[in-house]
Amino acid sequence: MSKISEHSLFQLTLMRMREFIREPEALFWALIFPIALAAGLGIAFRNQPPQVLTIAAVTPRLADALRQEKLLAVMQLPPVVAEQSLRTGKVVLLAEPAPDGSVVYRYDDTNPEGRQARMLADQAIQRASGRQDPVTGSDKIMREPGSRYIDFLIPGLIGMGIMGNAVWGLGFAIVDARRKKLLKRIIATPMPKHYYLLSFLFWRLLLLVVEVGVPLAFGALVFGVPLRGSALALVAISILGALAFSALGLLVASRVKTIEAISGLANATMVPMWIVSGVFFSSQRFPDSVQPLIKALPLTAVIDALRANMLQGAGFAQMAPQAAVLGAWMVVCFGLALKLFRWR
């Protein structure tokens, strides 16, 4: 019995792993689905490059003057063709010289692009004609990773994954074993009872590496999602989250005897959090009066802490409030679960 492979905890954890990897659906929902979701949403909500407006000019002089403006793509066209292009929407504005030396802009003033082109074009013409601006303004572009939707989404999906996998993983496995009387069979052996629960924890922590690591790596490599905070703090908050949600899963599964009941109960526990805890959109959108309640939810705590860590570089100190929320959930749920748990 000295070999690790003959130890009950090793064998029990191995059973958890085998049951998981031999269930293709579980593999899909736990790992593939979050990545597919992140990829889909990341593409749908990607930030567009600054738009360049296409305009037409009928003389080389005008065209050269307008080309000074980088946000305009200028085509020099014969008048008839230029007018045709404007009418069919190929260009949003047409600049032509008037007999008196002024410039005429032809565009649709109900089209925002047309109005914007008018402003940019006029500015370019005036500057080319020697206008001096009394005050010089210079641009400093802020377009860094961290403020895009995908940056917001990845921590949300990671939090959702930690919760879903823990609650489903424990809930289903325990209720299924109770339903099959396997729980009762196992406690009829000399196995120390806490080994059974510990095996879930070990397996959860092993799986955590994948369920956090994969979306994190995917976000960082494919979308350049930043990881600004301390990696150690990120690992710590993920583990704390996994423990808190495992305790929640254990509590949810403590007495339930059918798969139908655990499905309902797990959904009733998790769906409200998917909505209010800021997975897909900021939880700040809910009224101020319910904010304290939302902040006290474990999913909000995990996601807020992950976002603060990844996007704002928060370390242990800044994540302390969320860690406290998770710790409280863990202790309360685990305590209740131990009181309520039935092996048969």
Next chain:
Amino acid sequence: MQEQATKAALRVRTLRKTYKDVVAVDGIDLQVHAGECFGLLGPNGAGKTTTIEICEGLTEPDSGEVELLGLHWNADSEALRQRLGIQLQETQLSDKLTVLETLQLFRSFFRQGPGAEEAIQKVQLEEKREARVGNLSGGQKQRLALACALVGDPDLLFLDEPTTGLDPQARRQLWDLIDEFKLAGRTILLTTHYMEEAEVLCDRVAIMDHGKVISQGTPRELIASIGVEHVVEFSAGNTTLDLAGISRMPGVRDVRSENGSVSMQVTELHRAVPALLAELGRQGVPLTELRTHSATLEDVFVHLTGRHLRDE
């Protein structure tokens, strides 16, 4: 062996267990000797499973005493768990694991005992060692459950309805296996509602009904106790019979009529059958069916309760 035979492996005294307002076990006493196979025989709902689960330390009795291998659940549960082999009724092992993996898991719970491979050999599942539990037949699953009960090299083996739901061939195969363990000197307590199973496997039997032990002894003793050796069953079509006339025949103990079929317990077949034929001839009743068999535990149960074992 000599000393073992006199030592009780399991002693149960005035055991009681009530669920809400149902008395599941109503003050029973049992004694199982070391090295014997003891059967709890009775219909579903007789209290067999509750009794065996109290003995297994899975259910707390309301009152009464259980002593196993000289130990008690409240003081020595850890030591007891190491020495008991348990097969529960209707346990489904994890479908996703293979036979070998399941046995390695169960083996890891015990300090000593045969290895997983050896247990597989014992229950003749070598061909299925890499098969998933979900793909096994009912009989193979029961054999695996038996192997799980054996990996701790138990001194006392509990088998709750080990062959329920199996086809006759699978049942016989399991009987052969249990018989081998008996020969190896193990003590076994099993429950069953198949009287044939109790007769084949058990050295001694306690017949249970409504939470009580209504009779106890070797199958031979129990059958002898009802004072009949044979049972004659016959049908007489739809004609009405004078049952009183038949009961008055010599050597007839008990006559029951059920759905047009009459069953009578007799001491001497060679006198009872001619007498029956003569009586039916006298009453002018046509005989459509006639069967005789030696008395069984089933007949003992019928004699004691007026019901059949499998009357639900």
